[in-house]
Amino acid sequence: DIVLTQSPDSLAVSLGERATINCKSSQSVLYNSNNKNFLAWYQQRPGQPPKLLISWASTRESGVPDRFSGSGSGTDFTLVISSLQAEDVAVYYCQQFYTTPYTFGQGTKLEIK
C-alpha cells in the first residue's frame, strides 16, 4: 500500500499569514503516460465531511478560494494557504488515487495562533 506522511501533524498560524502543509508519498504517484500526479487535498472542518480542495496535485476545485494552492510531483507535495482566514481552521488531508487501496495522509490540524 502507498503510505502518505503529512508534516507537520499540527500547525498554528496567525491570521493573514501563510500556512504550508507537506505530504510525502512512499512511492511516486506520477502517471508517466499523461504526466499527471494522482494526488488530492481535502479540508475537514469540525463536525463536517471532508471537502475536496485540489485534485491532480494542483487543480483547484470550483469555488475554492485562490488562497489555496497545491504543488509538487512524484513523491513530494505541498498545500499552501497564502493568507490564513478564520474559516480555514480545519484538518487537512492528502490522498493518493494512483492505485488501490486509495490512501490518505494522517491529517494536519490547522489552528489560529
Added chain:
Amino acid sequence: QVLLVQSGTEVKKPGASVTVSCQTSGYTFTTYDLHWVRQAPGQGLEWMGWMNPNSGSSDSAQKFQGRVTMTRNTSVTSGYMHLSGLTSEDTAVYYCVRGPFGYFDFWGPGTLISVSS
C-alpha cells in the same frame, strides 16, 4: 446540485451486520463510481472500497474483503454498503462519496455506526 443522502445512525451488537444506504441526485448515477470511506472517532480517513454503478462491479480494500458488499439500485439512484461481522473497531462514521477518477468530489453527510455490547 449534486447530493448524496445517507441513512441514519445505527447501533449494533458485536457480530451483527449493517447496511448503509446512499441516495444520490443531481447527476447521472451510472456515470461516476461510488466509494465508501470511514472515519473512526477522532481518527483519520480510511478508504473501504468502490463500486461502478453502471456495471455493478466492485472492489474493496483487502482488510474488508469477505466482510463488505457494495451494491446499487439504479432505478432509485442509490448505493448500499453492507458490512458484516461487526466489532467495536468498526465504530465510525461511514461516508459515501462520488469518485470521478479515484478522488472524491462530493461527500454524503456520513452515517454513524456504533458497535457496542
